[in-house]
Amino acid sequence: MIKALIVDDDFLVRMFLKQLIDWESQGFELIGDACGGEEALELIDQFSPDLIITDLSMPGMDGIELIEQARAKLPDSYIIALSCHGEFEYVKEAMKQGANEYVLKNLLDAPGLCKQLEIARTKLENAAQRAEQTDKLRHLAAKGTEMLRFELLQSLLHNAPAEEELLHSFREAGLDGSFHICAALAVSAETARHDALAQVCGQFCRNKPAFCLPYDDHACFLLLDLSSISPDSTQTDWVHTFVKGLYNCINEYLNVQPCLGVSTVHAGIIESHQAVSEARIALDHAFYDPSIHYAAELKKSEGTLPEDAYSILHRLPTMVEEGLYERISEDAQRILTLCSHRQAPPEEVKRWFSELLQILGVDDDAPVTFEACTAKLADVIQQLAEERGINGNHSIRHAAAYLREHFSQPISLSTVAAEVHLNPAYLSYLFKREMGVNFSDYLQNCRMEHMKLLLRESDAPLKECASQAGFSDYRNFCKLFKKQTGLRPAQYRSLNREN
Numbered sequence: 001m002i003k004a005l006i007v008d009d010d011f012l013v014r015m016f017l018k019q020l021i022d023w024e025s026q027g028f029e030l031i032g033d034a035c036g037g038e039e040a041l042e043l044i045d046q047f048s049p050d051l052i053i054t055d056l057s058m059p060g061m062d063g064i065e066l067i068e069q070a071r072a073k074l075p076d077s078y079i080i081a082l083s084c085h086g087e088f089e090y091v092k093e094a095m096k097q098g099a100n101e102y103v104l105k106n107l108l109d110a111p112g113l114c115k116q117l118e119i120a121r122t123k124l125e126n127a128a129q130r131a132e133q134t135d136k137l138r139h140l141a142a143k144g145t146e147m148l149r150f151e152l153l154q155s156l157l158h159n160a161p162a163e164e165e166l167l168h169s170f171r172e173a174g175l176d177g178s179f180h181i182c183a184a185l186a187v188s189a190e191t192a193r194h195d196a197l198a199q200v201c202g203q204f205c206r207n208k209p210a211f212c213l214p215y216d217d218h219a220c221f222l223l224l225d226l227s228s229i230s231p232d233s234t235q236t237d238w239v240h241t242f243v244k245g246l247y248n249c250i251n252e253y254l255n256v257q258p259c260l261g262v263s264t265v266h267a268g269i270i271e272s273h274q275a276v277s278e279a280r281i282a283l284d285h286a287f288y289d290p291s292i293h294y295a296a297e298l299k300k301s302e303g304t305l306p307e308d309a310y311s312i313l314h315r316l317p318t319m320v321e322e323g324l325y326e327r328i329s330e331d332a333q334r335i336l337t338l339c340s341h342r343q344a345p346p347e348e349v350k351r352w353f354s355e356l357l358q359i360l361g362v363d364d365d366a367p368v369t370f371e372a373c374t375a376k377l378a379d380v381i382q383q384l385a386e387e388r389g390i391n392g393n394h395s396i397r398h399a400a401a402y403l404r405e406h407f408s409q410p411i412s413l414s415t416v417a418a419e420v421h422l423n424p425a426y427l428s429y430l431f432k433r434e435m436g437v438n439f440s441d442y443l444q445n446c447r448m449e450h451m452k453l454l455l456r457e458s459d460a461p462l463k464e465c466a467s468q469a470g471f472s473d474y475r476n477f478c479k480l481f482k483k484q485t486g487l488r489p490a491q492y493r494s495l496n497r498e499n
Contacts, residue, residue, distance in 0.1 A: 001029040002121060003047055007040040007054035007066065008033075008082065013105070017053065021110050026117050037061025037069075044070055051120050053080045055105075056090045064093050071098035076127055078120045082108075146214055148173040153213040153221055156276040163270045170269065175211045177225030180268060183239050184275035186261040186283035187246070188219040188368040191254055204249050210242065218368060219283075221276055222246075226265060235265050243292055259286030259368060262294045287346035290369045303342035309335050309352055316359045321423040325385045332356060332377055340370055349373070360384060395420040396434040399427065400442065407446040408470040413439055447471060448484060455493040462489050 004023065008014050014033045023030050031047040034040035038061050040054065052070055056063035067079055081094040081102040091102045100123070103116060152173045155161055161169070170179065189197050194217040201220050202212040209225040224242065226235045243262055250258040261283030263275040278295040285293045312331045319328050339349045350366035353373050357364055362380055367373050398420050403411065416439075417424040431439045451469040458465060463474050466489075471477035481489050 002027055002051055002124060003031045003049040004028045004051040004053065005031055005040065005043055005047070005049040006033040007035075007037070007052065007058075007063070009035050009055060009058040011035070013055070013082075017108075017113070020108075021113055021117075026114060027121055028117060037063070037066035040066055041069060041073075044073055048074060049077065050124050051078050051080070051117075053082065055082045056094055057084070064090065064097055067094055067099050068097040076124075076131065078124050080116060080120065145174050149175075149211075149213045150215075153215060153276070156273040157280065160273050163268075166269050166272065173211075173213075175223065175225075177209055177211075178227045178269075179223070179225050179272060181226040181229070181235060181265060182269065182272050182275055183224045183226060183235075183265050184263040184272070184279040185222040185224070185243065185246070186215075186219065186276075186279035187222065187250070187258055188283060188286070189250060189254060189256045189258040190218060190367060190369075190372055191256060194218075196254055197250070197258075200250055200253050201246065204246050208242070216365070218365075221279060223272060223275070239265065247292060257290055259283060259290045260292045261286060262292065264294075264296050284346040286369065287349065288340060288343065288370050290371070303339070303344040305344050305348055305352060306335050306338040306342075313352070313355055313359060316356065320360065320384075321426055323385075323426070325381050328360075329377065329381045333374065336370070336374055336377070353377075395422055395427070396430050399431060399439075400435060403443050403446055407443060407450065408468060410472070411443060411470075443470075444480070448481070451477075451481070451489075452485075452492070455489060456496045462493075465489075 001024070006014055006017050008017070014035070018030060018033065028051065031049055032043045034043055036058050040052070041061075043049070044052070052067075052074075054063045054066055054070075058066075063081060067081065070077065070079065079099045079101075081091060081099040082105050083091045083094075083102055084105055094102060101116060101119070103112070148169075152169045152175075155169065170176075187197065187201060191197050197218060198212060198214045198220045201222060204210075205212050205222065209228065211223045211225075213221045213223065215221055224239065226238065229235050229238050239262065243260060247258060247260060250256065261279045261281065263278035263282065266272065266275045282293040282295045282298060285298060312335060316328065319325075335352070336349070338344075349370075350373075353366040353376075357366065357376075357380065360380055361384075364376075367376050399416050402416055402419055413424045413428060417427045420427065422430070428439055431442070435442060437445070447470040451465060451471070454460065454465040454468060455462075460468070466474050466477045471480075478489060481487075481492070485492055487495065
């Protein structure tokens with residue numbers, strides 16, 4: 001519904017307009033009426049009407065001033081000015097201040113008002129559609145720029161593009177500096193919202209010779225154009241000041257401790273890929289020490305992953321099936337601790353940890369710091385252990401219900417294990433623990449109870465009853481029945497019929 005407001009100092013005029021037509025049937029909702037400009041502005045602030053119908057000649061704030069202020073508050077609203085004969089100058093000023101249409105009061109009738117409302121509705125709907133289309137185009141343009149910058153970053157990280165290609169890619173992605181002198185930053189932080197880091201970095205780069213290139217949900221790169229900053233010592237000082245300011249900004253707005261890797265200063269756009277590579281390597285060193293790391297001050301890491309790191313991953317599926325979560329936690333934590341002592345290459349550690357998460361069924365990237373990895377490990381193990389406890393109970397209830405419903409069919413432990421998505425051996429273990437009876441005995445009891453029911457209530461032949469109860473071997477069934485009840489099936493039927 002389109003929200004409408006009527007403004008006139010004459011009560012009778014307001015009542016006349018409200019009762020002249022059925023506003024709702026025309027697609028309009030009357031949100032109120034006002035006797036003057038001041039009261040109208042209060043309603044405008046409260047309800048933001050789409051349509052304003054106002055008299056021009058009113059005491060206090062007249063219609064001209066109201067139109068001017070309403071247009072400032074609601075630039076997309078539709079305003080109809082009501083006038084009398086002899087108010088041409090008023091009408092002229094009203095149109096100048098932003099009225100869309102004017103109507104002579106003494107000529108206004110129901111058909112005329114409906115026609116004006118139809119015009120207003122059409123123009124309001126067209127304006128809304130244009131605004132929506134503009135927003136979509138603006139959003140697509142922003143997304144397009146973001147994608148171009150992402151592609152540029154990938155090219156800088158993995159290739160050594162020619163200068164002409166770089167110049168084209170930089171311009172296409174909106175990086176309009178000369179980059180005769182450049183440097184790069186790599187930034188990462190664990191944030192709750194996937195695009196929060198890139199947004200904060202992008203805002204910080206505004207009005208500075210710096211450009212944000214998105215990498216993933218929790219990391220981005222910044223390219224600095226230092227061409228206008230000289231001499232060399234000042235360039236380095238400027239970079240240090242920029243980096244500290246960015247660090248404090250991320251810490252303040254996202255309430256996280258970011259990791260930053262900073263390249264050395266490079267000459268020319270052709271060396272931008274080296275700057276980006278240096279920044280990435282410097283960021284790797286923040287894995288064990290989350291802070292700011294400068295490429296010029298790095299020491300080469302010579303550590304390696306522990307020898308049994310990947311053999312543990314090979315054993316992991318079996319340990320998961322058996323529910324050995326404490327053992328998994330101990331083994332994984334030992335590997336991480338050894339990696340820290342040895343200062344193993346962060347990329348190798350994160351790759352190993354990502355594989356571990358995948359085997360545990362967690363579709364997440366490895367955290368950006370060593371501390372975050374250990375915390376993530378503890379959370380994942382606890383969650384899996386809790387889920388296994390809950391799901392274990394649920395799975396066994398499901399398995400028992402499946403047996404009670406399908407006992408008459410050929411059923412095996414593997415059949416039910418597939419139904420409840422558990423390893424057969426683990427299902428057997430859980431079933432005995434939860435139900436107090438093993439799987440095969442429970443199935444046999446389901447069949448036996450149904451057989452007794454058939455013997456009491458059905459006149460079908462004994463072999464047919466046994467088959468309906470799920471016993472495929474009649475002779476073996478008779479032995480089991482005699483062992484459990486002390487009677488042969490025929491005796492059991494006869495005895496129960498007599499009783």
